Amino acid sequence: MRRTERLFQIIQILRRKNGPVRGHELAEELETSLRTIYRDMAELIAQRVPIRGEAGTGYVLDAGYDLPPLMLTTDELEAAVLGARWVAARGDAQLARGAEDLIAKLSAAVPAELQPVILDSGLMPVSFRRRSEDSFDVSLVREAIRTQKKLSISYEDEGGQATERIVWPFQIAYADDIRMMCAWCELREDFRHFRTDRVRAIAMLDKRFPERVARLRKRWQDKRECERQAGKG
Known part of the structure; x- marks a missing residue:
């Protein structure tokens, strides 16, 4: 690892830690010597990076500090x-x-x-599954999540039966072969998952749903966790 990259990485490690980080922890993660870490810390402090601490007690990066944009490893x-x-x-x-x-x-x-x-990157995602085609422009769901707007949908289940629903979308799950809209369903008064290739009609309503997206997502996650725990019992 080049020294410039190592200096940036030290800052990243300090940013993600909640408390002081000792020199030996940095040396272990960056696979370098403790002596090199001490030299790097002295260089960062000399460059006026707001780091507090010293050898033996650990180092802390002052809150609010951020790297310049696009300084990426x-x-x-x-x-x-x-x-x-x-x-x-x-x-x-x-x-x-x-x-x-x-x-x-x-x-x-x-x-x-x-x-x-x-x-010249040699990294390329591949999939061996055929992706189902969306029946509508999924960007509409992304907009509804951002603006906290209700959606009116006509949805066809696996058996081909269609129902009309008002939903509160809060997440889109992307898999290799399908996409799922996670939402609170007013018809079922519960969380439901809707495949985007089975939505037969969709429209954004003027009405905002009353619960914050983050709160809906947290309740959904809690319910899924409870279901997983019950399945283990």
Whole structure:
């Protein structure tokens, strides 16, 4: 690992920790010597990175500090490119275009020595399953989640029976072969999952649903956890 990358990584480690990080912890994670870590910490402090602490007691990064944009390591860039390529292949049309634009912007913005990481990346997502085609533009659901708007849908179950529902969407789950809209269903008065290839009609309503998206998602997660625990019993 180059020293510049190591300095950035030290800052990232300090950012994700809640308390002081000792030098030997940094040395172990970065696979380098304790002596090198002490030199790196002295260099960061000399560059006015707001780090408090010293050898033996641990180091803390002051809250609110952030790195300049696009100061990314090779691993971070490869992760971003791989993720964007997966979205480009599996996302709805607008999301796919957004992923392609992201890769282009990264290519133009990173330093010249890091551009081959993007342009010549050997990482490519693959799938051996045929993806079901959406029956509508899924970007409408993403907009409904952002604006907390109710959706009116006509949904066809596995047996071909259609029902009319008002739902409160809070999440879209992306799998290799299908996409699922997770929502609170007013008809069932419970959480339900709707495959996007089985929605026969959809419209966004002017009405906002009363519960915050984050709260809905938390209740959904809690219910799933309870169901998992019950299944183990």
